[in-house]
Amino acid sequence: MIRYMTSGESHGKQLTVIIDGIPAGLKLNVEDINKDLERRRGGFGRGERAQRIEKDKAEIVSGVRWGQTIGSPITIVVKNADWENNKKIMSLDAKDLNEKMFLLRPRPGHADLPGAMKFDRGDLRDILERASARETAARVAAGSIFKKLLYELNIKIYSFTREIAGIEASVKDILSHKIISDIEASPVRTPDKTQEKQMMNEITKAKNMGDTLGGVFTVVAKGVPVGLGSHAQWDLKLDARIAQSLVSIQAVKGVEFGIGFEYSSRPGSKAHDEISYSKEKGFTRKTNNAGGFEGGITNGHDIVVSCAVKPIPSLMMPLKSVNIKTKKEEVAEKVRSDVCIVPAVGVIGESVVAYELARAVKEKFGADSVDELKENLNSYLHQIKNF
Amino acid sequence: MIRYMTSGESHGKQLTVIIDGIPAGLKLNVEDINKDLERRRGGFGRGERAQRIEKDKAEIVSGVRWGQTIGSPITIVVKNADWENNKKIMSLDAKDLNEKMFLLRPRPGHADLPGAMKFDRGDLRDILERASARETAARVAAGSIFKKLLYELNIKIYSFTREIAGIEASVKDILSHKIISDIEASPVRTPDKTQEKQMMNEITKAKNMGDTLGGVFTVVAKGVPVGLGSHAQWDLKLDARIAQSLVSIQAVKGVEFGIGFEYSSRPGSKAHDEISYSKEKGFTRKTNNAGGFEGGITNGHDIVVSCAVKPIPSLMMPLKSVNIKTKKEEVAEKVRSDVCIVPAVGVIGESVVAYELARAVKEKFGADSVDELKENLNSYLHQIKNF
């Protein structure tokens, strides 16, 4: 059983993630994690904060010894590089309480208001500090480890920006080696050079207006064996679990597998991926409309899943709101923020898909060491081959 | 903690669902359940099977006594009315094994092939019997109970067909009393009389072609208090849990909250629901683009969530496939089926949303009896009012 919990507030001392169930013998070093953290920070359209404050590094403080996992829970800490400036506002100490610092004007689209009502807090900061997408730095750190584990099994996970502000990238051949390196080189993480420029233009325009932009990103997992997830009980369906993990990312408001919402306008005869067979490749399909899932089970083709990302609700040109203390209408708190985070959310998406795949792999193959895991996978692949 | 498990094969003796955690003192009778089962069976575009075979009734066999729940797990059985005809093919007995009856040609889009490979079964029936959407009859039966519990708290759940085969209904004023009764009266469960005809035409055409159709349905929950779900940990976000539950429904390939994928083309200034306040209503918004969620927490507005439904992969004009024994290309098994199930899946959607809401309600308010639950809800509503 692989599981993880994160903690930490946006301006707090540190983010922490504990990851349970990673097999022993996985080679790990903190640089892999930092590389992903950097990918998450990046993207044209990110504000100063992402660049400056989040320049911090991951540190592994448990579960790894002499370059390898040892079966213990792994803990990663991402310290807040700007902690000195936040010490008072995030102090543990009751005597630092300062009503003048209370945030009182909830931002529409954020957890501010419903969270404060639920937890009965007079200062919106008590909610927004945790609801902030900064939390996903911890998930991305964990995701690096899940990806590393999957990589040992030849499962690789990518993401790209499919759309920003209504401008759709055209993406063929999901995802060739060439395309993947194009994506990583693109400031908006899209492989379509033409649309990339348009997207960047839109971001610049929105920035100038004090506005923000949403979009769609796609996560692709390649090399996934047939048979992860199960049709047998509702909560074992792997696509459904992936949906939960993706929607749990801040700002994600929709998710679709393969052609997703386009299914609604295609007849069955043009929707499903017909099956063929060859001795070398076994069972295959020419299309992958299903995005790699049938009946909640991976079918051996790439997992392709896309998410709608709403524009960030922290606007420099703030929306109408109400002061929770005076109940007077005022504009929402102005919090320094990004213009467009779609490229970054793609990286977060990779992380949570990696989690769900690693978890499903462990459920199917068990194993307490990487060698045992590979052994079990291989003997299953042999069984599949002779099916 | 409310949870449930279902069991049973499509042509097996019975479906069963055990539901744990319903407070004591909830008035229940089997007729409410049967009404929902009937709604699930209905809809223009359903095949004979839904009508004939599934005419069976629910039976409560535990957890209810003298008209009320008593705190024990509730068990509902839905017997297979056609069991006599399936006794051999679904026999428990090893001596009934009959290789001639094996289903060998997997249907693209179904769990048939990946399931058989995963579980190492030579007869596709071993998979498709459980993967079948017939399982959802058990979930709808459970859903009736969740809805009944929520109803005690003034939370009501509806659904309607938003789109079939690319034809979109126009739905204003989600969801007035009048509209709800229109939906229930509509053969395709849509409130738009004009589009209803178009949808029905498309279904008739598809039927004549031996084809199938997908679409989009929307589930709406009204009367949901602010504060269900939590931003504090990724797996506590209620919209994400609802996404899992919805994607776990057979044929659902996408899910979106509020305006969902449309967020990707709206700037922040036009995307979020501005906050206002009045003494009578407390905090409100004029729009509900967010579909009732901010930060994974309900914000007191209607939950509005929509799902993409793929066309049923069981076609009368079957797709290309491969015989799993001979490895020769053949057409897929032809299983009697429906043309369009979108209206019915909406009813299933209500059930799983009801589950997630009931579970979240129990997490927030605890309680072992309906009276205690109401008491705790009311004292929270009082707190909210004075926030």
Add this chain to the structure above:
Amino acid sequence: MIRYMTSGESHGKQLTVIIDGIPAGLKLNVEDINKDLERRRGGFGRGERAQRIEKDKAEIVSGVRWGQTIGSPITIVVKNADWENNKKIMSLDAKDLNEKMFLLRPRPGHADLPGAMKFDRGDLRDILERASARETAARVAAGSIFKKLLYELNIKIYSFTREIAGIEASVKDILSHKIISDIEASPVRTPDKTQEKQMMNEITKAKNMGDTLGGVFTVVAKGVPVGLGSHAQWDLKLDARIAQSLVSIQAVKGVEFGIGFEYSSRPGSKAHDEISYSKEKGFTRKTNNAGGFEGGITNGHDIVVSCAVKPIPSLMMPLKSVNIKTKKEEVAEKVRSDVCIVPAVGVIGESVVAYELARAVKEKFGADSVDELKENLNSYLHQIKNF
């Protein structure tokens, strides 16, 4: 992930259990289950009810086809053979409510009073029907399947009575083949012929006094590979999980592993099982004081775990109580019951230990078919051998 839920009231229509996660391809027939149900019913000291009312049989209603599991959840139903006589008292129908039938005098030692207060029920029957040990028939039915699965991996589970009413059996050589068959032949399920007579005498005496007796039973699992469970997180320790499962059995008030409470009076130098090695057997120990666990992990020796069973709190010579309606002191309800259930509880103990082992096996080895499970186990055993 293997899990199960039970439902059903003692005098209700049926008990039900749904079991999730059993690999496909396990040969099952209902007779194995019925054999265990019969073992649970037996034992010198059981009342008429166990013999008469519980003569019912298990029926598998899902998850098995043509003699094998198919990966679907398995459902077992145990019908109440005496249902006709209980129809009114356990009716679903509100119109059968009859205040005269209310049970009002809680039995000390049962869930009657705390349960009724918790769930706010005026009729104690609403609680005691579910709290009754009759529920364990469902767990024993499930246990048969877990044992069958473990048997495929050469893990075998036994139980015996260690003590009744202070009379302790002397048990050497836990557990040779000979001893096992002695146990199954003994009316009190103990291998010590001398003490068996004493135990039976005590039971007879207690019966004549209208009293009841407790005792201690031991469950032994043989053939368990080293390495089930984990030290890495508190809730992964397998001995702790087994403790939960055992204490969850009605009437169990204590549990100990190996020499258990005797550890408290032994110095470390005489407490632990020293390690030796031989080429044929690998690492071994001459003693097994630890009962097969070190650090929450199986160490390859027999699991030996014992439980204290309280005397049944339903006495023919009832204890003092209070009428919950009038608040007057009265004697407790007199419910027909057994004198001593220790031998039977041992059988239930086997079932829940089998559950925890099957669950741990699945966590360690994964697998969706019995063949895959064996393959993974064997490759691990090979790894262990070369450690």
Add this chain to the structure above:
Amino acid sequence: MIRYMTSGESHGKQLTVIIDGIPAGLKLNVEDINKDLERRRGGFGRGERAQRIEKDKAEIVSGVRWGQTIGSPITIVVKNADWENNKKIMSLDAKDLNEKMFLLRPRPGHADLPGAMKFDRGDLRDILERASARETAARVAAGSIFKKLLYELNIKIYSFTREIAGIEASVKDILSHKIISDIEASPVRTPDKTQEKQMMNEITKAKNMGDTLGGVFTVVAKGVPVGLGSHAQWDLKLDARIAQSLVSIQAVKGVEFGIGFEYSSRPGSKAHDEISYSKEKGFTRKTNNAGGFEGGITNGHDIVVSCAVKPIPSLMMPLKSVNIKTKKEEVAEKVRSDVCIVPAVGVIGESVVAYELARAVKEKFGADSVDELKENLNSYLHQIKNF
């Protein structure tokens, strides 16, 4: 839902615990936690290490702001004060790998051997670092918070040493105020002054012999309302969950509720706690043999649960073992250790019982703020009073 995960190795950089689900508005300061950490470190019979190395302090790094919890997950870090000396041996860096430092001679009674075989590690340190009872410092830190929450509800948790090396304390009147302060003042945490001396003598003797001693401790929870836990499903029984949590503590080999194993020699007529009633106190019992549980539900009396603790398996006079590399018989690794930890384990026992109670309280009463929790509890207590 309250849950927690710990991480960290005994000589690693730090222990970490993340706690999820604590309501907002709980006043917390780190001194309460440090006080419990100190209690855990203490006790006559502890070695130098407990005193020296563990002198470190807890630090709260998330979830608390301006003196109160805010609904976010709480993270506590306990740094290793001796980290500088362990940096090489516990380095993350592959280049620090040093085969000469490998621990090769497993200690009988520890996870060393089964853990190394399971996770396929050549250095026993990879296992023993995590299996070490040092991990419980994290659990005790978490336990302080659970206790604090319970204290707000007037639930208080204590522990004492019942037995060391076969010497039993006589404890009457569990637990008056006077007795509690006696316990805290006692070097072995026992209220029996006479036996205290004997216990200390035995510890001194054992120390001189290079041996270790076990014993029994008891945890008592006072002020627990009737109705926590549930009889309705096996895994909801609260005594069973407490049993799991207690057995998950390193060195605990048995657990019993109330008179526990003594039940086995008492007839029913002398075993159960007869019920009486008074207007002021409601339903009461003169005895509490059951230790506060009936049917897995709290009955309003003190929870009394005792645990058998094995003598520490790290002996200065080491036991026979086998070198895992050479397979030659050698004595086990000699790791500096304590002579008797029973008094300390009692403190750990408090922590895990507090966890299970806090979790059960949250399940029964829900609530996201301490005020809401109290409100719900009070309205339930009112219901109970009028039952």
